Amino acid sequence: MTTPEQTTGQPDSGPSGYAAARLRLLHEKARSGPPRRAAMARLTDDWLHALFTAAAREAGVQGAALVAVGGYGRAELSPRSDLDLLLLHDGSSDAAAIAALADRVWYPVWDLGLALDHSVRTTAEARKTAGQDLKVQLGLLDARHIVGDPAPTAALRTAVLADWRNQAPKRLPELDELCRERAERQGELQFLLEPDLKEARGGLRDATALRAVAASWLADAPREGLADARRALLDVRDALHLTTGRATDRLALQEQDGVAADLGIADADELLRQVYEAARTVSYASDVTWREVNRVLRSRAARPRLRALLGGSRPAPERTPLAEGVVEQDGEAVLARTARVDRDAALPLRAAAAAAQSGLPISPYVVRRLAAARPLPVPWPAAAREEFVTLLGAGEPTVAVWEAFEAEGLITRLIPEWERVRCRPQRNAVHTWTVDRHLVETAVEASALTRRVSRPDLLLVAALLHDIGKGLPGDHSTAGEPLARSVALRIGFDRADAEVVATLVRHHLLLVETATRRDLDDPATVSSVAEKVDSLSTLELLHALTEADALATGPAAWSTWRGSLVTDLVGRVAAALAGKAPAAPRPVVTSAEQERLAVEALRTGGPVLSLHAQPEPPQEDDEPEPVGVELLIALPDRPGVLPAAAGVLALHRLTVRAADLRTVELPTALGEVSDVLLLSWRVAAAYGSLPQATRLRADLVRALDGSLDIRSRLAEREAAYPRRRGTQAPPPRVAVVPGSSELATVIEVRAQDAPGLLHRIGWALEEAAVRVRSAHVSTLGANVVDTVYVTRPDGAPLTSGEATTVAKMVEEALRG
Structure with missing residues (x-):
């Protein structure tokens, strides 16, 4: 049988021959990824070569060339990619002949149903258009000759690259702004449940922008892992095109299982995790690159003034001390000349803490050097633990420093348990971030609450570790408790402090779930929380952690109303722990x-x-x-x-x-x-x-x-x-919660939110002839947890059998 390689040698110039060879190539399981994209480009090149050669001969055109630009110019053809083509000519042929040549090339492409982005220009026209349209100029940077006279193509490539480098001080800020605007519209790929692989921040557009920056010779992107990240995103897009049969870049939820299967990945979660890892690499490279671009442009703008002031001599860069072995230079945290990475095991944490406390980015070259530092002893010295806590308590600047350390693998060296949560998706629309970023954001939120607690160090560490059990079987709070205890001991806390951290992790959802789902006027509610918390100092830490966790989850997870319920519960529990009389029943x-x-x-x-x-209460000078x-x-x-x-x-x-x-x-x-x-x-x-x-x-x-x-x-x-197809929700679950109240029977309903849901619950309870003593509704995203306290008509709690029957009636009503 003829293979795609054989067809690329002398392809059938007719559409049917090309289409058949293309179809065979797309379904050849043994070849995928870069080899298939390159083979697809070669196959298309050969077909277009034959088309153009015959058309140019018939039209009598000389001095013309067919040029691939954009993704096709990079030989990155996905199954449903557009063909970006430029018919370039030297202007020696008349317009009618050029138009006839174009028609003879474009129409066979359209006849096959392929998307075509095409233009017809002279070299001068192409340069002029590129000067007016940044996107056109970016596409021409990847111009590749396919067929025809090579002279116009060579002249265009030379001119476009020269223009790009000459205009870099003007064009690169425009490109930076274009990337920022796109990120605002599309979001960050590494945190989206249905990401756009091309347009979202950290996607293929940003990877292409980094190539353009490198072509300017003004700055270059960090190379480590960038090519692999780009290839991974392209592989996922290929599988997405084959799975859906459409030219789409959005990895929708309903397509993720099919894409994962096509790529041989275990499941949709692992697929998203690999996509997020690739996006994080591109995003970090973008941050570093644009920071360097802006630094170089600022330096160039200031150089003439400095030379005039200093009589032409070149000034030495200023280095301001930040911490032992760490200085500021050119707006970055770097190592001092006397710093010894090979001897100072605490230097990475000290450098990270100094950078975050100063609100400075840490140089990527410094982070790479710090990756060679010798490991910390176990348990960590007190100085190292204090630097770690300082890093966590620095607020928003912590995020950038943490991401820089993530890029070089330093975080998992410090906390091996971090690997399990790194880039782990959270399939809940309430969550804004992946698990690892949520943990860092929780520490950021907790840093603003440290004045409220007596042990801010324990609060910050618990904030970082509270979801460390996600990804393990069972309840993540239970699974995370021993992990948090182990980490706390390793980083140098004594056993008593490690137990507090473990308790905070085990019960980090206790306050918000109790406050929103239980009757606070029931003495059993307060008693159950007091038994778990055990001390006033732990209660104040748990209160702050609860707020920080909710604020870092997303806007739907916290509100003035939720905050007031939690505060009310904390006050009652504090009174109980202090031995005061409980509230009226x-x-x-x-x-x-x-x-x-x-x-x-x-x-x-x-x-x-x-x-x-x-x-909401006003923030600073804002109106509520x-x-x-x-x-x-x-x-x-x-x-x-x-x-x-x-x-x-x-x-x-x-x-x-x-x-x-x-x-x-x-x-x-x-x-x-x-x-x-x-x-x-x-x-x-x-x-x-x-x-x-x-x-x-x-x-x-x-x-x-x-x-x-x-x-x-x-x-x-x-x-x-x-209901639309593909939106089938998990079935509702109704359960009796024993031991939650001595005054009533507690029934908990977990279900997908829907109009009339609470109405159906209410009718089921009416038909069960029970009395609703109190009801508490908590809605988070698409999910609700409704808790009802019910009694017999005479006010007594239900028997075990009666409670089970009522729960079944409610569940049947919701399923029906």
């Missing part, structure tokens, strides 16, 4: 607004509503901005309130981000005590404006008296908008 009103509504509901006998925006809308509902206790209220919100297309339902006791005018239901909702309009409170109240009254059939209305809406 029955809930009470907690604000003047709630009390006003409750009294009005008791007076009127019907629902009373309040709807208003809740602003509303981040959600608080809806308060009060009405005398009666059956069916939860499903009715939740259903009305769903009908009005209000998304419930958080909710709390409590029964409070109020004295009546006759001196008796009556129960009033207080529902506090944090809601947002799915689209459009918010409904008026009067409309919500009117519909709630109708829902309660049965004149508004919410279930039918919601069913009609769901039928009108069927």
